Amino acid sequence: MRIWIDVGAYHGEYTLKPALENQDLTVYAFEPGIEQAAALSGQAPNYIVMPFAVSDVDGLAKLHINNNGYQNSLLPFDGQAQPLWIPAIGAVRTLEIREVKTVRLDSFLNQSGIAQVEWLKVDTQGNDLAVLRGCGERIRDIGKVTVEVDVAAQRCYLGSAPKEEFLNFLSAAGFRLVTTQKQTSDLEENLTFERIP
16 A cells, blocks of 8 residues: 655645545645645545644644635744745735644654655645654655745745755755755745655
């Protein structure tokens, strides 16, 4: 059985269609936004929605619910970055802050009895490096990682990591960068890494 993990699934743009088309694929889709998680649930028996956040701690955290649901984040939006980001994503306003459950991926993999992950996709609006750190030693059981990174002169979320930290972290974990895809008017990139054999 092939396993994918989608952290920050939102509407399942990257993983829902493959799950619907491949019965040998099981996707665990983590989405802490209750509205988005509810909309994703029940789509397919091999598409399992996990309605909580992923980070580097098992516990609780504050989720910033923003006017654009795809921008919900455990990190606060940097208001001083608005002028740079408005042309690409519009104005961002935090509507409320909710307490949500968080889980480390190593805890989840161990508790679920998952030995290998074919692909890990991470898009958590700034908290992405914490997700990778939460893999612990289990990161060696992941074959491919795609992560969204902020490469703007002024990053969107307070406390988000720069691209160099992702490159250093994943290189040290035994991965090599294989593709870079620019997005959001070149303010963000999707980086895909594969484990070095």
